[in-house]
């Protein structure tokens with residue numbers, strides 16, 4: 215790398231080095247942060263991207279280092295133009311995140327405020343903390359008018375893997391963070407203001423309870439999917455009455471289906487099959503929960519049980535948003551979610567993959583028909599001899 219009088223070239227550093235690092239921070243001569251990538255906003259949990267810039271935060275405020283250590287770091291940087299070492303980032307609740315850091319003094323030719331470039335690589339932390347969008351991009355790449363070399367070198371299969379990872383990371387981290395942020399926020403408010411009117415406090419407690427339940431459900435889905443995809447999973451089969459499964463799903467979701475017409479039709483006589491009751495219930499519940507979630511006010515959701523020559527058929531039919539043709543083959547993939555611009559619909563894209571896996575383990579089939587803005591029908595086909 216070119217180094218002139220202990221200065222490095224800003225763009226060259228970014229192009230040659232930053233692809234191997236997770237977090238990028240650029241400061242001015244005083245150490246005040248001027249530029250950074252999403253990784254930092256995620257670590258600081260800053261909703262507003264410009265918050266860090268507006269507050270004129272100094273880089274040493276982010277790390278748990280003795281004052282002298284930081285002075286040492288900057289004096290090294292000034293003398294040699296370069297520093298390399300280990301450093302711990304401190305989260306607000308004192309959790310430390312270990313990074314390896316490489317820092318460079320740059321020439322100010324690109325922008326005179328950009329004086330030090332810090333590149334951080336995570337040492338030991340789960341992938342989940344990474345911002346998927348940053349895996350392929352450089353600091354505000356768009357603003358700088360430069361491109362990341364590694365970005366275009368991916369083969370199709372790697373891209374597919376990346377997509378899976380990105381889908382996973384973006385939906386899971388969002389679905390874990392959002393409820394947690396509101397649980398912490400409302401609990402802090404309750405604690406800090408003992409005078410809060412009773413009704414408001416009760417409302418906050420309700421939010422905390424609901425968000426905690428949602429968090430628990432997300433975590434359960436994550437655990438279920440990893441269980442189901444392990445080969446050794448054994449079903450606990452007993453004789454199960456299909457009518458009961460449908461009625462249970464109906465009773466469970468009735469309280470939340472207040473804005474739609476929600477009905478359940480079962481057979482007059484019991485229909486017994488051999489199945490894992492809890493798992494099959496879960497598979498049906500997921501379909502019902504989706505049908506309600508994706509059906510706007512005044513729409514209809516019907517749970518129905520009928521038989522054909524070869525199968526008992528459990529049908530969950532809705533008049534909701536429907537599924538675009540291009541997505542229909544992928545909705546059963548793990549972590550796949552249909553993009554619905556402008557709609558904030560919660561989920562991590564696991565429900566259908568869990569349902570499909572449960573049905574596969576039973577040798578049952580699932581079929582779907584759907585039309586955008588008309589609705590969807592999911593059918594579980596259970597061979598009569600099972």
Ligand code: ADP
Nearest residue numbers: 504505508536545551552561562563564565566
């Ligand atoms: P999620 O938990 O995100 O809902 P699922 O695996 O249950 O994940 O579903 C995957 C995707 O399939 C969803 O993002 C949703 O857009 C689509 N989908 C599933 N069921 C329905 C339905 N009944 N109507 C419309 N879209 C649906």
